[in-house]
Amino acid sequence: MATLDSKIPSGPLADKWRKHKTEIKLVNPANKRKYEVIVVGAGLAGSSAASSLADLGYKVKCFVFHDSPRRAHSIAAQGGINAAKNYQNDGDSVHRLFYDTLKGGDYRAREANVHRLAEVSVNIIDQCVAQGVPFAREYGGLLANRSFGGAQVSRTFYARGQTGQQLLLGAYSALSRMVGAGAVDLHTNSEMLDLVVVGGQAKGVIIRNLVTGEISRHSADAVILATGGYGNVFNLSTYARGSNTTAIWRAYKRGACMANPCYTQIHPTCIPVSGDYQSKLTLMSESLRNDGRIWAPKKAGDTRAPAAIPESERDYYLERLYPSFGNLAPRDIASRAAKRICDEGRGVGSTGLGVYLDFADAINRLGEPAVRERYGNLFDIYHEITAESAYKAPMRIYPAVHYTMGGLWVDYNLMSNIPGLFVLGEANFSDHGANRLGASALMQGLADGYFVIPYTIGDYLAGQKPGSRPAADAPEFRQAEADVRGQTTRFLATKGKQPVSHFHKKLGKIMWDRCGMARTKAGLEAALQEIPALREEFNASVNVPGSADTLNQSLEKAGRVADFLDLGELMCRDALTREESCGGHFREEHQYPDGECKRDDEKFGHVAAWEYQGEGKTPVRNTEPLNYEFTKMSLRNYK
């Protein structure tokens, strides 16, 4: 059994981080250059970590599977980034941001981690502005804010509908500066295919160059994974097509625990599915709910055009059900409400899987130009995809997979249970509990990279003798490389009948039906039969054309889908074991009469961290109790 010591510092909540920073070990400046750190991934968390560590003087190698670090999917985040600046004088504070985030996560995150996140949120905004991130401003030149779900203050900073893009370009520019200065050795088109563990500690990675097919071994004093979330296990999601679980999954297979894998965020406002060929679901930012009103016809089977449905026959159900938060109810709650409406036969659009997001009132109140200024690019995206104008008719929206709160288990220092392996951003499990609030992912990615890891990695490295990292031809490295080569050869040799996409679609359907917005014991048990059967089919009949020594996108996908098949099974197992409903994890057996989540704090007020036991063996479920010292785990209420 793995030991899960969260290493949460003692003392009052608001002092923990400050105290911890003064107590953990430091590495002296002359020694920093003797340590080599590998960073895998270059989204917000990876770029900010790589550049900050290089700035401190560590030798950094950064690997990214994209052709440029600027392509990472952080770039697609639209709405904004939260920070407890209280620039609006509306009562915000570090404590309120902490509390909203903890409550938003349905009391399944660690208090200490969430408080640290809220504390450093203010530094993030300062840092980004200093880098030249062009946040929205008021005419007086000061920064503007907007509201986001799950909060009653305006604390979200934004750059039109492209906040993630601008923050990533900021982090990318910092990384580029360090690459230009020779302080970061950047490897693009480089996918991590295994973690190398030597003497129980993470000491390197195996990389495949996606263009040349070359497989290489890299050793280091510490390894940081910042490889994002695994929502593409559902096939259809708002993720980029390349987003995958491979890096963290292979680390899991080397002993890192996977925590709360079943916590998935289904975002309420996405453009509905239109056909089987579809590869991608497109998000319509949560910021639209500041001014858009969500409704469905009161009557089931009402097929009239939206304009023909009179006001009295519309159900603005979020405003009705959650009067204090209205259309800005948190994502899990808004998504389930949309599902219930559609289950009642009140869904709209040709598939009946959709509800309206209506801007008519906002256009009447503010005028079309003001709405265009706020959301123009989102309305344009909607038009490109649906050929409909949201200025004239309401948008049709439906929930879609958007984020995974689960991920590799980490302690307060963001180190996994494998010493020397650190996990940042969406790839870890740590800060969002069972549901993430809007505008918090960007905050966490940058908090981890700019303001947490630069401190905490020193605590580990100070215990490692400079120059003690193993050589890249140590037996562990050779073995890991041989494993990677073996898998590649197997994929290419199968020469079956079905393309990789066939299996990905089938897995996605199982996951969406069985482990999506609503889960049941029977459904999850069925999935635990279906997924292994699908895996067998995949192993026997996948068709991966081409060769291993060139750009081969089918081969890349085969490796990623193989890992999704394994991960999907673990997610279902986790969802089956967690006999309660919380945040994004909704078990139909555990609900209140009004359909809200029924938590069981006594039995499940803990983190479930799964430990790999070998091929075909049932993994071990370790638990880390969530000890709430300062907050009461209470019923989450947005009414």
Add this chain to the structure above:
Amino acid sequence: MVAASTLKTFSVTLRVWRQAGPAAAGGFVDYPAKDISPDMSFLEMLDVVNDELTAKGIEPIAFAHDCREGICGTCSCTINGKPHGPGKGVATCQTYMRSFSDGDTIVVEPFRARAFPVVKDLVTDRAAFDKIQQSGGFITARAGSAPDANALPIPKGDADLAMDAAQCIGCGACVAACKNASAMLFVSAKVGHLGLLPQGQAERDRRVLAMVNTMDTLGFGSCTNQYECSAACPKLISHDFIARMNRDYLTASLRSAFKPAPANTGGGAA
């Protein structure tokens, strides 16, 4: 009820550039694309064609793509001679099959430019853009050293204009559209974004000189002011930024020529 689309499916012929590797000779090959829904994106159509090719034992067409929502800048095809295809202000991934008609022959090529060598089929190597950025496309701001974000008010007009430039997705369509394969729109968007902001002033001269010089050494051509670049740009970034950069470059060159060099240079981060 608003029907997504009532149009029937249709068929087109794809005339696709196939090239096995950087050193291999390439050529066009025709493939049928049948039962195409007008609501499919162009890349989803390529997915369908690729699955059919795989089933027939033909290696699928390599194409670059990732976010499929027009923001990551990975996708990069030239479609019927236009980078990112027929739509204005959209990337290839935001091009929908409703832009084409039954029986069309659609010519699909990689972005063509000396500085963007072909990797395979429709995939090109655009690392040159990263190299330009590494030479100066940043404001030096070490984590932990920033003043309060509201300490420096920035007029809304300046911030908005900086944002117009900052929207660049780094796809390279501007280069592919230019008969000289010039990267001026890309570089000027970067220079414009950072140079418009007060935070960017300290390194303004250094930045524009370094980025332009790096651009020149990487094999991009010169600008002859025909603005094919901004017409092809999926974010419709204005060529006015090119004029702005030329001015910046000239001023910086003059200043650096006449400025006495400090006795002690250096002190940088590296």
